[in-house]
Amino acid sequence: MFFQVESQVAPVKPETLFKVGDFEFTNSMTSGLLVLLLIAIGSFIISSKIKFIPGKFQSAVESLTEAFFNLVEQISGSRNFAFKILPLVGALFVYIGLSNLLGLIPILSEFTYNGIYFFRTHTSDFNITFGLALAMILLIQIASIRDAGLFGHIGKYLKFKEVYLGFKQGFGKGAMAIVDFIIGLLDIVSEIARVISLSLRLFGNMYAGGVLTAILFSMFALLLPLPWFFLSLLAAVVQTMVFGSLVAAFYSLAVDTEKTN
Amino acid sequence: MDIESARLIAKGLCTITMGGSAIGEGYLIGKALEAIGRNPKMEGSIFSKMIIGVAMAESTAIYAFVCFFIV
Secondary structure (H helix, E strand, O other): OOOOOOOOOOOOOOOEEEEEOOEEEEHHHHHHHHHHHHHHHHHHHHHHOOOOOOOHHHHHHHHHHHHHHHHHHHHHOOHHHHHHHHHHHHHHHHHHHHHHHHOOOOOHHHOEEOOEEOOOOHHHOHHHHHHHHHHHHHHHHHHHHHHHOHHHHHHOOOOHHHHHHHHHHOHHHHHHHHHHHHHHHHHHHHHHHHHHHHHHHHHHHHHHHHHHHHHHHHHOOOOOHHHHHHHHHHHHHHHHHHHHHHHHHHHHHHOOOOOOO | OOHHHHHHHHHHHHOOHHHHHHHHHHHHHHHHHHHHHHOHHHHHHHHHHHHHHHHHHHHHHHHHHHHHHHO
16 A cells, blocks of 8 residues: 555564673664764763854753753752752753654664664663663652751651650640651652652653554554654653653752752 | 453553543643633743643553553
8 A cells, every 4th residue: 555654563672783792782772872972962062162152052052951940940949959950950851852852853763773673762662761760769869868867868758756756745646647657658659659650651652652653654654643743742842841850859859958059 | 261362351451541541631731721711921831831741641541551562
């Protein structure tokens, strides 16, 4: 058929391109390296040509940074704190955004090597999103330990002190403190659930985009995939914003934002 | 019942999740439009927050999609 383009639905697991010893080099790593290269070249160009009166490229980057800063400030509610975490969240925005958008470039996704697609969308590999989410949550835990001390951090989950203080005041307060204690235990579960939900959200959206594009191409090419491409352009940007702003929100919940200066 | 047919039934059950996600998104967008109608000056701020909320509501459907591929 003229309107039906044969396109292969990518498996959930990334495919191995070649092996270096025991290390498997998969096709999502190549696009990750491409993203890293793009970011490195971009930051090199920007940092080597900073001018007092900005050119077109510099002012575009500046307004982008300002938009990131406003978003982070809106979430955390403190200007100083937003300055502190902007490097982390901004790097997440750039990295995830570029790797999401790179998967939408039509020609790039057609390169093959030994019959395997050479560039798979970087974030449609669960290993990478899971690693990112785990690293972010661990970083937030470390920041919380640095902010409140080791015992203060453990005290956020095991609220023995509140129970003791509550029973000192009376039985009713003590019973409420026990309820708080159980909720604190549930917070441990919610930390693990955060890792899973953060990583699955990004992975699922990007992978679903790829699968649905392949299915639409085999149904009615030329016309049907076009609106879906616009929709996945939106999804790529929105998921980047969601990941970055959730990390910023978790960070500002874990750390006392008023204290930082 | 052999295992393949059980798997197909499970995949079918996964698609029911679409209903819940659709209800959530519809409610969210409806409320956002109501808020814009009351205070049209805030449209930009409300709209961007609505988009983030819709993406969060959609992620439940995405979890089901991941389950769809696991079973």
